[in-house]
């Protein structure tokens with residue numbers, strides 16, 4: 001056997017967690033961190049308790065309140081979602097019972113699970129991390145193998161410290177060039193999904209690399225990786241670099257002192273070897289990418305903000321899906337997106353609610369007001385983001401522009417029977433899913449970057465943000 | 471977990487791409503911290519005339535009288551994409567769906583199926599379309615046979631299509647195995663791995679309260 005067989009980053013992560021191969025081509029993989037939230041984590045912890053199995057190592061599991069919790073200022077346990085309090089109290093009881101650290105409703109570290117995990121240094125390069133939540137791939141931005149699972153698999157990970165898993169395919173996604181002003185990681189992600197399809201990454205781990213990725217700050221890298229699940233990918237990865245290490249140093253659960261030095265030495269090896277082999281290669285010239293907006297009910301149905309609704313379905317897709325999407329969205333083939341009147345705008349979610357996202361949106365909103373009659377809401381991704389934004393005065397920019405300024409949480413990224421914008425209302429949103437009724441009953445969601453959402457809120461209709469950037 | 475070997479039952483066509491888990495069970499229909507009481511919310515946005523209502527939309531396939539006893543779904547690419555909510559599979563299973571036939575599945579959903587005794591069978595689009603054409607014509611009834619031992623879907627008209635499924639998934643479904651029990655048989659190896667790994671990567675192993683530095 002050759003000692004120096006070139007390995008991809010995925011190979012390295014896989015091999016360092018391999019407990020044993022199992023018959024049938026599956027492997028038993030060690031899991032370093034389990035993250036939970038009150039929506040699906042509570043079910044997993046209850047299931048585990050009912051089976052009488054203990055959590056193997058509760059110190060490596062964490063839980064937050066993000067999905068159901070209210071985000072209106074001055075919140076308590078009461079939720080607008082019917083029955084929401086039951087999730088909150090069940091989670092509190094189950095985490096206490098299991099000895100798992102909970103970031104409760106009023107905790108200064110509370111927030112959306114994929115926002116707080118990096119903030120607290122819970123995710124680190126080279127780790128495996130799972131969560132019963134599909135956007136766990138966000139955390140691959142740190143060079144960790146992080147992916148979403150179901151509740152039953154979460155029980156498995158908690159009880160055994162492992163998961164049974166087939167090795168994913170590997171896809172290298174090279175982003176060349178440099179993005180233009182007003183173009184973001186969100187626009188790159190929507191461009192890629194539109195090009196390769198909502199199932200284009202099925203069963204794969206996407207490794208993002210190239211100059212356009214290296215140039216991104218950690219917030220942009222997280223946004224890019226966040227959308228990997230919208231390709232049906234298992235997860236995404238970005239090799240850690242100096243920027244990653246700087247960002248993580250000093251975070252609460254990151255190592256310190258000599259252990260930090262040792263860890264850093266190990267993390268510097270976490271890159272694909274030059275000759276590493278991938279199952280597929282994708283590439284995109286970032287220079288060509290424009291601000292994007294979705295027109296349909298799948299993230300693969302997106303176009304440049306100055307373009308029009310496509311005249312026909314995506315090749316190979318059932319015509320019924322295309323027709324249904326147009327009908328649901330109230331649009332016609334060939335209709336331009338720019339100028340489409342909006343009822344509401346939403347800035348938030350694990351895709352785009354970090355401090356950098358709020359700064360970008362605020363730079364568009366500063367000195368401007370949202371269009372009359374439009375409802376606009378900004379929900380920071382974590383209580384820490386909210387604090388830091390307020391320290392910079394960003395909340396004043398949002399409030400002066402006519403936005404609501406909220407407590408941290410998932411909020412109207414999804415509709416659970418509580419708060420929503422209104423039936424059939426048209427919303428521009430910095431979130432990740434434009435599915436039917438995702439944000440409210442028959443709500444028509446157009447996904448875009450925070451800049452595009454902010455600019456469109458000002459214009460009262462879908463608009464290109466670039467002329468509003470100073 | 472309920473084992474799956476072979477099933478002959480009514481199959482319904484729902485040939486749409488990217489059917490997401492918000493469609494399969496809208497979040498608003500998940501009202502309790504549990505795995506039950508979800509069947510009524512299955513496909514609620516398509517199955518009922520109004521959001522939140524319960525008046526059936528007669529055009530939706532599962533509401534058509536000939537598909538009332540459906541246990542098998544024939545559907546499009548990337549079925550089960552979106553949210554990881556296992557409630558999607560719990561709702562399907564509680565409704566009575568035991569097998570889903572699609573060209574591809576979203577990975578989390580596919581795993582969730584296997585953990586709950588629901589068979590995710592992969593068949594090329596063209597084969598699904600031909601099965602659907604047969605069912606819609608209804609000449610030989612609305613039933614199909616899904617045989618996991620042979621990895622075949624058989625129509626009443628004699629057509630046979632070989633489907634694909636992950637090897638371990640097939641094995642677990644055939645015996646109705648509990649994955650945690652299977653894994654705990656390797657407890658010694660897991661312990662040995664952890665002992666080694668604590669030396670190699672000490673930063674992974676947190677100390678609880680002691681890590682709570684500001």
Ligand code: SF4
Nearest residue numbers: 135349350410413414
């Ligand atoms: S912000 Fe939205 S997508 Fe992200 S974890 Fe919350 S509900 Fe899911």
